[in-house]
Amino acid sequence: MNDRRREWLKAAGALGAVLVAGLLRPVAALAATWNKDAFAAKSAADALKSLGASDPAASSDIVIEAPQIAENGAVVPIEVTSKIAGTTSIAVLIEKNPFPLVGKFDFMEGALPFVKLNVKMGETSDVRVVATAGGRNYVATREIKVTIGGCGG
Amino acid sequence: MAGPMKMRATLASGYTDVRVLMSHPMETGQRKAPDGKMIPLHFIQNLTVKVNGKTVVEGQISQAVSRNPVFSFRIKGGAKGDKIEVSWLDNRGETNRTESAVA
Amino acid sequence: MRTTVRAVALGVALAAAPAAAQESQFAQYQKMVAEGSPVELFELVGEELWQKKQGPKNASLEQCDLGLGPGRVKGAHARLPRYFKDVDRVMDVETRLLHCMLTLQGRSREDALKRPFGNADNPSEMEYLSAYVAGQSRGYKMSPGMSHPQEKESYALGKKLFTVRTGLWDFSCASCHGEEGKRIRMSELPVLSKPEAARPLMATWPAYRVSNSTFKTMQWRLNNCFRQMRTPEPVFGSETINALNMYLTVTAKGATYSGPGTKR
Amino acid sequence: MITKWMLGAGLAALVVSPLALAEPSDGEVQEIMKRDFRPKGQAKMDRLEQDAVQRVCTASNGKPPPALAKQLEADQMKTIAYPSGGSLIGNWKGGASTAWSGQGMQWHEDPKKPSGGGCYNCHEMSPARTSFGTIGPSLKGFGKTRGNGIETQRYVYGKIYNAKAYNLCSEMPRFGLTNSLTEQQIKDLVAYLLDPASPVNQ
Numbered sequence: 001m002n003d004r005r006r007e008w009l010k011a012a013g014a015l016g017a018v019l020v021a022g023l024l025r026p027v028a029a030l031a032a033t034w035n036k037d038a039f040a041a042k043s044a045a046d047a048l049k050s051l052g053a054s055d056p057a058a059s060s061d062i063v064i065e066a067p068q069i070a071e072n073g074a075v076v077p078i079e080v081t082s083k084i085a086g087t088t089s090i091a092v093l094i095e096k097n098p099f100p101l102v103g104k105f106d107f108m109e110g111a112l113p114f115v116k117l118n119v120k121m122g123e124t125s126d127v128r129v130v131a132t133a134g135g136r137n138y139v140a141t142r143e144i145k146v147t148i149g150g151c152g153g
Numbered sequence: 154m155a156g157p158m159k160m161r162a163t164l165a166s167g168y169t170d171v172r173v174l175m176s177h178p179m180e181t182g183q184r185k186a187p188d189g190k191m192i193p194l195h196f197i198q199n200l201t202v203k204v205n206g207k208t209v210v211e212g213q214i215s216q217a218v219s220r221n222p223v224f225s226f227r228i229k230g231g232a233k234g235d236k237i238e239v240s241w242l243d244n245r246g247e248t249n250r251t252e253s254a255v256a
Numbered sequence: 257m258r259t260t261v262r263a264v265a266l267g268v269a270l271a272a273a274p275a276a277a278q279e280s281q282f283a284q285y286q287k288m289v290a291e292g293s294p295v296e297l298f299e300l301v302g303e304e305l306w307q308k309k310q311g312p313k314n315a316s317l318e319q320c321d322l323g324l325g326p327g328r329v330k331g332a333h334a335r336l337p338r339y340f341k342d343v344d345r346v347m348d349v350e351t352r353l354l355h356c357m358l359t360l361q362g363r364s365r366e367d368a369l370k371r372p373f374g375n376a377d378n379p380s381e382m383e384y385l386s387a388y389v390a391g392q393s394r395g396y397k398m399s400p401g402m403s404h405p406q407e408k409e410s411y412a413l414g415k416k417l418f419t420v421r422t423g424l425w426d427f428s429c430a431s432c433h434g435e436e437g438k439r440i441r442m443s444e445l446p447v448l449s450k451p452e453a454a455r456p457l458m459a460t461w462p463a464y465r466v467s468n469s470t471f472k473t474m475q476w477r478l479n480n481c482f483r484q485m486r487t488p489e490p491v492f493g494s495e496t497i498n499a500l501n502m503y504l505t506v507t508a509k510g511a512t513y514s515g516p517g518t519k520r
Numbered sequence: 521m522i523t524k525w526m527l528g529a530g531l532a533a534l535v536v537s538p539l540a541l542a543e544p545s546d547g548e549v550q551e552i553m554k555r556d557f558r559p560k561g562q563a564k565m566d567r568l569e570q571d572a573v574q575r576v577c578t579a580s581n582g583k584p585p586p587a588l589a590k591q592l593e594a595d596q597m598k599t600i601a602y603p604s605g606g607s608l609i610g611n612w613k614g615g616a617s618t619a620w621s622g623q624g625m626q627w628h629e630d631p632k633k634p635s636g637g638g639c640y641n642c643h644e645m646s647p648a649r650t651s652f653g654t655i656g657p658s659l660k661g662f663g664k665t666r667g668n669g670i671e672t673q674r675y676v677y678g679k680i681y682n683a684k685a686y687n688l689c690s691e692m693p694r695f696g697l698t699n700s701l702t703e704q705q706i707k708d709l710v711a712y713l714l715d716p717a718s719p720v721n722q
Contacts, residue, residue, distance in 0.1 A: 034198045067285035075466045077288035103214040111209035116225035221294035421574040425693035440653045494556035
């Protein structure tokens with residue numbers, strides 16, 4: 001496995017050289033984009049700005065299903081559904097995490113605007129979900145309390 | 154190493170339910186190893202869901218997704234035998250993919 | 257833990273009691289975590305290890321007799337611990353897996369027990385194997401051995417061990433698991449001498465444990481209890497550990513095994 | 521050896537019902553445990569040696585005959601080493617950190633690091649801490665209701681030092697007797713419970 005990785009890194013290095021020569025775009029850019037600025041943002045507002053989703057309108061058509069109290073912040077299950085017609089994207093942000101943006105999901109070709117995932121939460125915080133539909137942005141917020149319980153702490 | 158993945162795609166009422174499990178440490182870069190050294194950031198950044206070769210979900214995620222990520226997605230309609238493929242790419246360039254037919 | 261889920265399922269009547277209201281606060285969390293658990297990944301790797309040829313005899317564990325005959329894994333976990341004639345003693349699933357590593361694969365005890373308990377970065381072979389074997393008993397009724405004299409002895413010893421005050425801080429198992437409605441910090445403590453508490457618990461061990469971010473076995477659970485009781489360390493597969501496991505499993509008998517589970 | 525088990529075995533015969541004849545004796549259980557445990561780190565095998573308190577509380581399942589309990593409690597009372605002279609109230613801030621910590625005395629831990637009392641495992645104390653156990657009684661506002669006179673100080677110090685002197689089969693560890701907490705740590709815990717400035721009394 002290490003070998004495989006080394007090879008990959010080698011390949012990446014070679015690619016880097018080609019890149020500098022301006023002949024190719026990076027593989028990652030071809031296969032997938034990752035919004036570095038949005039993920040590096042230290043506030044939810046900055047992350048939304050980088051996503052191009054500043055000042056979303058509050059909507060009750062975004063349903064956030066999550067526990068009211070999470071026993072352990074290492075795994076907090078969150079299920080999100082947007083009932084807004086034409087939703088093409090959903091972003092999940094944990095307000096008080098050091099880097100609030102947890103994920104952004106784009107839906108196409110019949111995928112329903114729904115995602116369920118487990119996230120890490122450092123402390124009790126608001127969870128914000130922003131949905132994009134028809135070029136407009138909508139938001140719903142919900143608080144999840146976090147208790148790190150257990151023995152020996 | 155890219156650890157194992159497991160996927161289950163099943164027909165529900167009006168949609169296909171895709172549940173996928175991925176083995177990955179999802180290191181935040183803020184955790185210390187027993188020897189006191191910081192463990193570097195290591196996390197999945199991109200995941201892609203395809204149905205019969207067509208991309209239906211593109212996800213970008215951060216290190217705040219829990220270790221050994223589990224995701225559920227829903228795709229409208231669908232039929233038994235549809236080929237679902239999920240792949241991921243992490244910040245070190247490691248990738249993995251899994252494929253299964255809708256049951 | 258699971259009792260809280262049931263309490264909610266039973267509805268408002270129970271919630272009226274203050275203790276139940278207190279308990280139910282994590283029920284929703286525990287249910288959602290169980291639904292979104294990565295535990296199957298461990299079953300998957302365990303199955304690969306079960307089939308992997310290794311040791312001086314270059315053999316897999318596929319012919320391991322977990323009590324239902326060589327190679328029969330389906331439903332085997334739900335029938336353990338039990339008496340094994342070939343070794344003339346009671347064994348739980350992990351002790352038996354160890355036995356198969358020694359006999360079928362020809363490995364030394366030191367090699368097979370180098371690391372019975374792993375961690376998130378490096379789970380142990382025993383953990384993966386336990387996950388696989390347990391997963392093959394999902395839906396089976398738990399019926400540990402209760403007829404052979406040694407099985408009865410093991411149960412009696414386990415029952416007794418449960419109440420022995422020991423260690424630097426004078427604890428017994430019952431110190432924490434002997435009274436209804438108690439908590440250690442925010443963790444609800446099941447009264448393990450009672451079937452209604454032992455069933456949901458034993459039906460879901462071994463388990464993916466969120467606080468460890470990895471898979472944990474029953475022997476680890478007991479080992480970890482003794483660590484916190486400030487005793488020396490119990491030997492893996494010892495009569496003491498098997499007897500405690502036997503006592504808890506017999507107390508839980510009749511439950512439908514639904515693990516491997518997911519815990520806090 | 522025989523004398524060592526005599527007390528426990530005699531009691532077992534008194535309190536255990538005939539139904540349990542198949543059960544191993546307390547002495548046998550002890551022998552099995554000694555065979556099945558290994559020393560690890562600071563947790564040596566001597567920790568499995570039951571003293572009279574553990575033996576009697578095991579044999580009687582936590583309900584010792586009152587006369588025997590009284591006698592053994594008196595013995596335990598004699599073990600309490602009070603600091604010489606003056607107030608037993610230390611620094612509540614130090615007490616807070618000892619009360620919060622659940623670490624200490626386990627086989628994987630460095631014995632040189634100070635142990636915690638793990639108080640919140642079992643007791644509610646400061647209202648600021650929402651994660652607390654319920655195995656022991658709530659101690660919230662303890663000093664507010666009892667004051668902090670010398671008698672109360674001595675009681676709290678003694679109880680932390682050796683809880684078995686007050687209630688033979690209490691589930692509370694004997695923190696002083698087992699050298700788990702130092703004299704200063706116990707004084708600080710007394711302050712945490714009794715000092716009017718402590719968060720416990722807010």
